Amino acid sequence: MIRHLLSAADLDAATATQILDTAAEMATVAGREVKKLPALRGRTVVNLFYEDSTRTRISFEAAAKRLSADVINFSAKGSSVTKGESLKDTALTLQAMGADAVVVRHPASGAPHRLADWVDGSVVNAGDGTHEHPTQALLDAYTMRSRLGRLAGLHVAVVGDVLHSRVARSNVLLLSTLGAKVTLVGPPTLIPVDIAAALAPGTDVSYDLDVVLPDVDVVMMLRVQRERMKDSYFPSAREYARRYGLDGPRMRRLPEHAIVMHPGPMNRGMEITPEVADSPRSTIVEQVANGVSVRMAVLYLLLGGNKL
Amino acid sequence: MAYPSAAHPSPPRQPSVKVILTAADVSRVVDRIAHQILEKTQGAADTVLLGIPTRGAPLARRLAARISTFEDVAVPVGVLDITLYRDDLRRNATRAVGPTQLPPGGIDGKRVVLVDDVLFSGRTVRAALDALGDVGRPASVQLAVLVDRGHRQLPIRADYVGKNIPTALAESVRVTLAETDGADEVRLYGEALPS
Numbered sequence: 205m206i207r208h209l210l211s212a213a214d215l216d217a218a219t220a221t222q223i224l225d226t227a228a229e230m231a232t233v234a235g236r237e238v239k240k241l242p243a244l245r246g247r248t249v250v251n252l253f254y255e256d257s258t259r260t261r262i263s264f265e266a267a268a269k270r271l272s273a274d275v276i277n278f279s280a281k282g283s284s285v286t287k288g289e290s291l292k293d294t295a296l297t298l299q300a301m302g303a304d305a306v307v308v309r310h311p312a313s314g315a316p317h318r319l320a321d322w323v324d325g326s327v328v329n330a331g332d333g334t335h336e337h338p339t340q341a342l343l344d345a346y347t348m349r350s351r352l353g354r355l356a357g358l359h360v361a362v363v364g365d366v367l368h369s370r371v372a373r374s375n376v377l378l379l380s381t382l383g384a385k386v387t388l389v390g391p392p393t394l395i396p397v398d399i400a401a402a403l404a405p406g407t408d409v410s411y412d413l414d415v416v417l418p419d420v421d422v423v424m425m426l427r428v429q430r431e432r433m434k435d436s437y438f439p440s441a442r443e444y445a446r447r448y449g450l451d452g453p454r455m456r457r458l459p460e461h462a463i464v465m466h467p468g469p470m471n472r473g474m475e476i477t478p479e480v481a482d483s484p485r486s487t488i489v490e491q492v493a494n495g496v497s498v499r500m501a502v503l504y505l506l507l508g509g510n511k512l
Numbered sequence: 513m514a515y516p517s518a519a520h521p522s523p524p525r526q527p528s529v530k531v532i533l534t535a536a537d538v539s540r541v542v543d544r545i546a547h548q549i550l551e552k553t554q555g556a557a558d559t560v561l562l563g564i565p566t567r568g569a570p571l572a573r574r575l576a577a578r579i580s581t582f583e584d585v586a587v588p589v590g591v592l593d594i595t596l597y598r599d600d601l602r603r604n605a606t607r608a609v610g611p612t613q614l615p616p617g618g619i620d621g622k623r624v625v626l627v628d629d630v631l632f633s634g635r636t637v638r639a640a641l642d643a644l645g646d647v648g649r650p651a652s653v654q655l656a657v658l659v660d661r662g663h664r665q666l667p668i669r670a671d672y673v674g675k676n677i678p679t680a681l682a683e684s685v686r687v688t689l690a691e692t693d694g695a696d697e698v699r700l701y702g703e704a705l706p707s
Contacts, residue, residue, distance in 0.1 A: 229611060238647075241596045504596070506606075509601065509606030509607070510603055
């Protein structure tokens with residue numbers, strides 16, 4: 205097993221499948237009388253969050269607690285970071301407190317990689333800048349597998365703000381490892397040139413959502429990340445919604461079995477309409493539940509055994 | 513006239529292997545345990561068999577099948593994976609988690625018979641008891657094993673024993689079953705085997 209989870213590219217097909225299979229076992233814990241396993245008793249997991257997050261932080265916290273680990277939550281707001289402490293000094297502090305794993309979210313791409321050099325424990329990337337978010341990709345893959353029964357051969361459209369999306373990057377890497385085909389869809393300004401070739405050969409790019417829809421098994425809508433947008437990437441929100449938003453008529457053009465995913469938080473009315481978000485095809489709430497199981501699997505596989 | 517060369521390697525020592533139960537023996541032992549369960553539980557009402565992976569699971573299914581031939585009662589069978597409850601998790605590389613399948617009726621208020629192939633230190637059974645407490649509240653718990661080889665490290669004993677095998681600590685007992693290994697047999701090896 206790997207020591208850190210920094211990128212979806214760290215996972216080969218066998219390891220990724222092992223995580224998904226373990227997650228399926230972890231999911232059964234949610235239905236039990238005692239929703240707790242003793243596997244990580246006495247281990248400490250630190251959630252180090254330099255960026256706002258609701259579901260990812262809570263999801264990691266719930267996952268660690270269900271495995272009986274001790275959880276320390278650290279958010280940059282209200283900490284020494286506002287006094288100017290560097291990431292390295294914070295890392296050394298956590299190290300001194302005996303963290304067995306650090307779950308880190310940071311606005312700078314690559315911060316978890318640096319952190320992995322500074323601490324002895326395992327580092328889990330919970331989203332770094334516009335780079336990667338591997339556990340999101342794993343829970344998306346888990347959701348697809350449990351809804352559609354397989355991953356190999358699936359055609360997945362990832363739609364929207366690919367440029368700023370760590371979710372898109374991790375998903376392209378993981379899905380191509382697991383044998384699914386990805387088509388990136390969005391306005392040319394939000395899809396980096398050559399991204400498909402750079403991430404995973406075989407990935408397609410399209411600028412026309414309506415052409416792609418009838419041919420996909422999964423459509424994954426990305427949030428338009430206004431907080432990361434410093435330029436005007438499209439003329440207006442209404443034009444974006446008209447061309448790349450998923451509404452009822454567009455949804456009905458999908459094949460019968462196709463599912464609609466969104467990593468959340470949603471901009472309702474922008475990339476997805478309420479009609480679609482609340483339809484039975486939408487897996488958005490399921491994704492949140494699956495996130496806990498997948499993160500339990502990741503924490504167990506990283507921390508369950510002896511240290512390497 | 514050459515002296516025997518000191519560098520000449522002595523032939524590798526053959527590990528001593530002894531077959532303790534043949535396929536026919538295993539089948540007789542399973543039949544006997546099935547009868548004992550019926551006797552001790554007065555007809556196996558409200559009884560659930562839970563196999564501990566790997567080889568306890570097929571053994572539990574066989575016991576249930578034999579019980580239903582002898583007395584025409586259907587005993588629910590399940591699998592209880594104990595990986596996450598082991599006390600040696602952090603001494604080894606991370607272990608893969610297997611499936612736990614409880615019978616549809618659950619185990620609350622039932623008499624649970626845990627089934628495993630070899631009873632040795634008792635640590636597996638301790639882990640199974642912990643796991644059991646987290647999935648429900650059985651009325652009572654019993655233990656059935658194919659082989660008891662002694663050397664307990666915890667105060668645990670079996671209610672049904674297929675065969676008691678006196679062993680030295682350095683020896684190992686290997687159970688193979690048709691479902692998992694292709695053939696039924698129990699062997700005693702003269703040395704430790706990689707687990």
